Amino acid sequence: MSLLQIQHVSKRFGGLAALTDVSYSVEKGKILGLIGPNGAGKTTLFNVVNGFYPPTKGEVLFKEERISHLQPYQICKRGVGRTFQVVRPLQRMTVLDNVIASAFLRAKDKAGAERIALDALQFTGLYDDRSLVSKSLPLGKRKKLEIARALATQPEMLLLDESFAGLNPFEQNELIDIIRKVKAKGITIMIIEHHMKVIMSLSDQVVVLNYGEKIAEGTPKEIGNNPLVIEAYLGEAERA
Amino acid sequence: MKKFMPPIILAVLCFLPLVGLSSYAMHILVLVIMWSIIGMGWNLLGGYCGQVSFGHAAFFGMGAYSSGLLYYHFGISGWWGLLVSIPVLTITSLVIGFICLRLRGAYFALATLALGEVLRVTAENLVKFTQGDLGILIKQRTWVEKTWYFYVILLLAAGSFLLVKKVMESKLGYYFVAIREDQDAANSLGINTTLYKTIALCLSGVLTGMAGAFYMNYMGYIDPTTVFPLYDISIVTVMVVMVGGVATYWGPVIGALIMVFLAEVIRSMPKIGAAHQTLFGILLIFIIIFLPNGIVGDFRKITGLFKPRGALK
Ligand SMILES: Nc1ncnc2c1ncn2[C@@H]1O[C@H](COP(=O)(O)OP(=O)(O)O)[C@@H](O)[C@H]1O
Ligand SMILES: [Mg+2]
Numbered sequence: 001m002s003l004l005q006i007q008h009v010s011k012r013f014g015g016l017a018a019l020t021d022v023s024y025s026v027e028k029g030k031i032l033g034l035i036g037p038n039g040a041g042k043t044t045l046f047n048v049v050n051g052f053y054p055p056t057k058g059e060v061l062f063k064e065e066r067i068s069h070l071q072p073y074q075i076c077k078r079g080v081g082r083t084f085q086v087v088r089p090l091q092r093m094t095v096l097d098n099v100i101a102s103a104f105l106r107a108k109d110k111a112g113a114e115r116i117a118l119d120a121l122q123f124t125g126l127y128d129d130r131s132l133v134s135k136s137l138p139l140g141k142r143k144k145l146e147i148a149r150a151l152a153t154q155p156e157m158l159l160l161d162e163s164f165a166g167l168n169p170f171e172q173n174e175l176i177d178i179i180r181k182v183k184a185k186g187i188t189i190m191i192i193e194h195h196m197k198v199i200m201s202l203s204d205q206v207v208v209l210n211y212g213e214k215i216a217e218g219t220p221k222e223i224g225n226n227p228l229v230i231e232a233y234l235g236e237a238e239r240a
Numbered sequence: 241m242k243k244f245m246p247p248i249i250l251a252v253l254c255f256l257p258l259v260g261l262s263s264y265a266m267h268i269l270v271l272v273i274m275w276s277i278i279g280m281g282w283n284l285l286g287g288y289c290g291q292v293s294f295g296h297a298a299f300f301g302m303g304a305y306s307s308g309l310l311y312y313h314f315g316i317s318g319w320w321g322l323l324v325s326i327p328v329l330t331i332t333s334l335v336i337g338f339i340c341l342r343l344r345g346a347y348f349a350l351a352t353l354a355l356g357e358v359l360r361v362t363a364e365n366l367v368k369f370t371q372g373d374l375g376i377l378i379k380q381r382t383w384v385e386k387t388w389y390f391y392v393i394l395l396l397a398a399g400s401f402l403l404v405k406k407v408m409e410s411k412l413g414y415y416f417v418a419i420r421e422d423q424d425a426a427n428s429l430g431i432n433t434t435l436y437k438t439i440a441l442c443l444s445g446v447l448t449g450m451a452g453a454f455y456m457n458y459m460g461y462i463d464p465t466t467v468f469p470l471y472d473i474s475i476v477t478v479m480v481v482m483v484g485g486v487a488t489y490w491g492p493v494i495g496a497l498i499m500v501f502l503a504e505v506i507r508s509m510p511k512i513g514a515a516h517q518t519l520f521g522i523l524l525i526f527i528i529i530f531l532p533n534g535i536v537g538d539f540r541k542i543t544g545l546f547k548p549r550g551a552l553k
Contacts, residue, residue, distance in 0.1 A: 050428055076430035088425040093417060101414040105430035110410065153430050 003028040003157055003188050004049070004080075008058035009068075011044055011212075018044040019212045021058070026157070026205075031179070031189045033203030033220070035196075037232060040209040042192045043085055046159050049190075050082045051075040062157070077105065081155030083146035085162045085192070087139070095137065095145060096121065096130040103152040116152050124148040124178055140171040147178065151187075158182060160191040164198055176202065200224065208232065250398055257387045266386035270458065272500045273393045274451050278473075279480040279492025280400045281447030286478070287487035288408060289440035290420025291341070295352030297473035298359045299445040302332050303452025304467040305363065308376035311456075318378055321453035322396075329449035333442040341437045344423070353474065360468030375463025382457065389458050396454060400447050405489060407443065416440050417487075448477075471517060479520060483527055485534030494535050 002025035011019040018041045026032045034042050047053045049060050051072040060068040067075050076082075093101070099117035100110075107113035121127045124144045129137065134145060143163050150158055160179070164172055172195070179202060183189060193199045199206060200220040208216040208223060210232045216223060223229055253273075257266065278300060286292045306328045307321020340351040363370050370376070383389060407413055415436045418426040427433050456462050467473070476499060484495025502523070506516040531538040 052424065052428070071432075072424075072427040073430050073432045076428055082428055084425065088422045092421060097414065097417075101418040101426075101431075102429040104411045104414060113411070113414075149429060 001028050002026060003063060004190070005061040006045070006049070006058070007061065009045070009048055009055045009060065010057040011041070011048055011053060012056045017212050019048070019055075019209075022209070022212075022214050023058075024207050024214065024217055026188055026190055028188055029183070029186055030204040031183055031191060031202050033199040033206040034190060034192045034209065035194070035199055035206060035223075036209035041212040042209055043161055044212075045209070046082060046161055046190075046192065049075075050080065050159060076153055076155070079154075079156035080159065081150035081153045081157070082159035083143075083150050083161055083163060085165070087142045087146050093134055094130065095126055095132050095134055098134050098145060099148050099152045102149045105153045116154070117148075120148040120152040123151060123181065125174065139166050140168070140174075143167065143171075143175070144178070147182075151182070155187060157188040157190070160189060160193075162192050162194065164193055164195050172198065246398075246401060250394075253394055254391075257390055263386055266390055268500060268504060270386060270390050270393055272496050273390075273397045274454060274458075275476075275480055275496035275500055276493045277393070277397050277400045277451040278448050278477050279484065279496055280397075280404050281444045281451070282477045283481050283487065283492050284404060284407065284416070284447070285440045285444035287481055287491070288413065288420060289416035289437060291437055291440065292345075292349045292478070293352040293444075294349050294470075294474050294478065295336075295354070295356030296444075296448050296477045297468045297470065298336065298352070298356040299329055299332065299448035300452040300455070300473050300477075301356075301359055301363065301464070301468035302329055302445075303449030303454075304456040304462045305370065305376075305452075306449065307453040307456035308378070308462050309370065311378055312371070312376050317382070318453075318457045319382070321456060322450055325449040325453040326446055329445040330442050332449070333445035334438065336445070337438040337441045341434060341441065353470065356468060356470060356474050360464050360470075363464040363468060370464070373463055373465075375461055375466075376456075378457065378460045381460050389454075393454055393458070396450060400450075401489070401493075403443070403447070408489075412436070412439065420487075476520075479524055482524065482534055485536030485538070488534065488536040491534050491536040498535070 004026040006025065007023050009019055009022045010017070022045065034045065036042055044053070048055050048068065051067070051070050051074065055068050059066050062078055062080060067078060096117060099120050100113045103113040103116035107116055118127070121130050124147055126141060126144055126148055129141060137145060147163065163175060167175060176198060179189065191202065203220050206218060206220055206223040207214060208229050215228050215232060216226045218226070256269065278296065282293065282296050303321070303325040306325040307318040310316055310320050310324060311318040336352070336355055340348050340355065343351050364372050415431050418431055419433050419436060423433050452467060455467065480495035480499050481492055483498055484493065485491030503516065506512055506519055512519065527534070531541065535542065
């Protein structure tokens with residue numbers, strides 16, 4: 001069953017077509033990798049799914065319900081959590097308070113919120129850092145905090161925007177483990193990632209965007225052999 | 241120890257009038273406590289929820305006029321204003337919120353500033369309803385002595401302090417701070433930012449308005465320029481909290497203490513008196529540069545100055 005359906009979504013910023021007629025669906029319980037060169041429109045697509053931008057055309061369905069006219073907080077309530085590419089922890093709050101703030105969404109009272117938050121911290125390996133001020137965390141832990149916060153809203157689907165960028169190989173492996181554990185909980189994941197190793201080892205399905213258009217979709221293996229994809233990436237490497 | 245501070249301070253304040261303070265000293269105390277309440281109100285919205293308002297005179301004035309107009313039009317005690325100001329300020333806040341809360345940062349601040357001014361001009365011009373510049377006079381003050389006014393405002397302040405504390409320890413408090421730190425992130429974590437900003441605004445407005453209603457009864461006279469002024473109320477409110485400590489429980493109290501005393505001292509100096517706004521401005525710049533978290537927020541920094549060198553960590 002497809003949990004999330006993206007149907008003919010286009011998004012324009014003035015004259016710029018950030019997304020053009022993108023369609024695909026994400027199957028329940030699976031991990032979908034979203035790849036593409038810089039500026040391809042990946043984050044914009046997350047912003048459309050998450051409700052920050054209404055699509056210029058097309059719509060997004062979550063569990064068969066149209067969500068593309070809703071506000072981000074309503075979409076979160078329906079079960080879609082997200083992290084940001086540029087990490088945005090609530091700087092002056094402690095790690096625990098950060099997660100409690102989002103745990104209140106499903107908790108009846110503060111004790112309940114604290115329980116959910118501590119669970120999420122344990123799950124992401126931040127339990128021992130819980131009383132630190134978020135501002136003082138190193139990047140690797142901030143990325144985990146982003147995930148802990150999103151998990152505390154108890155989502156059915158998680159959108160991860162470049163969670164691996166800037167992490168060292170050790171932290172990358174930790175994060176791969178965390179994402180596998182999230183999947184094992186039955187949470188569906190859509191992940192934007194540049195590291196091919198990560199995408200290929202985690203994803204069940206991969207979608208490739210280039211200049212706002214979907215140029216390929218398939219299993220990691222199919223994508224790895226797709227000439228269009230190779231060209232898009234090689235093209236970028238040559239320009240860089 | 242920290243837990244016992246509020247009741248201890250409250251108990252000391254309760255006994256203060258019994259030691260026979262002068263009427264002037266009591267007046268200063270009443271003003272300090274009243275400003276603490278205004279500061280606590282502002283702090284909820286500006287300090288914790290991050291929506292900086294330069295128009296709190298709007299709430300103060302609406303509260304004062306709720307009280308004054310009840311007395312003037314219906315001949316009932318102005319003290320009813322304390323109760324009536326709650327619904328009046330809730331409605332005022334909802335209207336102001338509807339207009340201003342869609343704006344962010346400096347735009348929100350400017351919009352509140354403008355609304356405060358709009359209310360002042362309105363009060364000046366609705367002559368039939370408000371008596372305009374003539375103002376409203378309560379002919380018979382409730383008490384001659386200041387003592388009972390002191391207890392009334394002390395009770396209000398204790399209630400406000402408790403309310404702020406309860407709110408900040410609840411879901412509301414977490415949501416306010418989350419909104420202050422990052423509205424978009426808060427929104428995508430399931431927080432209806434517009435709703436919770438509106439709640440912060442209403443709570444803030446009601447607290448400030450009740451202080452205004454008290455002011456009417458205490459002073460016995462109001463007019464548009466004394467209860468809706470941009471400088472003497474709106475700006476001073478921001479200063480009270482900034483000087484004392486933004487987003488701290490005691491900041492508004494300490495800030496009120498310092499600002500009220502400072503205003504009195506400066507006003508009593510023969511030549512400088514008229515320039516007190518300039519001096520306040522300089523003080524504000526000083527605070528922003530050296531104590532950006534206010535006296536309560538930067539308390540360690542201040543005590544550190546007086547410690548022998550080397551003891552500093
Ligand atoms: N809010 C916005 N306003 C205008 N242009 C935008 C906005 N957000 C993204 N863009 C543009 O849309 C294109 C896609 O950006 P983005 O989705 O961030 O790419 P990616 O995440 O794939 O690197 C870029 O050209 C970017 O400059
Ligand atoms: Mg991006």
